[in-house]
Amino acid sequence: MNRFNNKYGAIALVGLAALYMIISLATGRSAASEPPPNLAPAEAAVDVWQATALLAQRGDAAVVVDVRPREQFELYHVARSVSKPGASAGAVLDAVRGKAAVLIVADTDANASKLAGEIAAQDKAVAVHFLKEGVRAWYLTYVVPVPLFNEKPPPYGWTEAMAAARAFVNDGAGSPEDVVKAVGKLSTSGYAPTQLEGKKKPAAGGAKKKIAGGCG
Secondary structure, three states, X not given: OHHHHHHHHHHHHHHHHHHHHHHHHHHOOOHHHOXXXXXXXXXXXXXXXXXXXXXXXXXXXXXXXXXXOHHHHXXXXXXXXXXXXXXXXXXXXXXXXXXXXXXXXXXXXXXXXXXXXXXXXXXXXXXXXXXXXXXXXXXXXXXXXXXXXXXXXOOOOHHHHHHHHHHHHHHXXXXXXXXXXXXXXXXXXXXXXXXXXXXXXXXXXXXXXXXXXXXX
């Protein structure tokens, strides 16, 4: 009896596989040709500078959706972002309906990338991005940096550029052109306000230490 069931089970599987192949050929589509929804395009991931420029350029046409748990959102979040804890792709699209772009903030990049991919698969008209390293990167960039922590003074124009970027991030102030210019200055300055200059290592091959009590 088991052999009989196994035989017909195998025949059924072969039949389903053949049917799938026929449908694939007829529609010109196959599972292998379609990327899984959790693989977002490489350009979906943006760092803090890119995200700031994106929000400045898009203006009211862009919205930040934070899908982290409510308690995490209340501790710290990107200004003017919308809290949608654990939101699905459909829920995010409902929240951003009529907008041209959405910036996803999640607890991990993996979760953000997966959600961004699902949103892009459902609505290709909306530009979908996610913030790399989430609010941690945002906080370290706009809240923590104080030049006092760095032994080197900020380069020319850095302080003014950071003030312009912060004014936009916190209050939405400044023209898109000025904000993008400021972000360009900050992103190419190579200056890290929170980084302490490391101590120099002693040069190799220095004077040998004299050992007391040696022979001769």
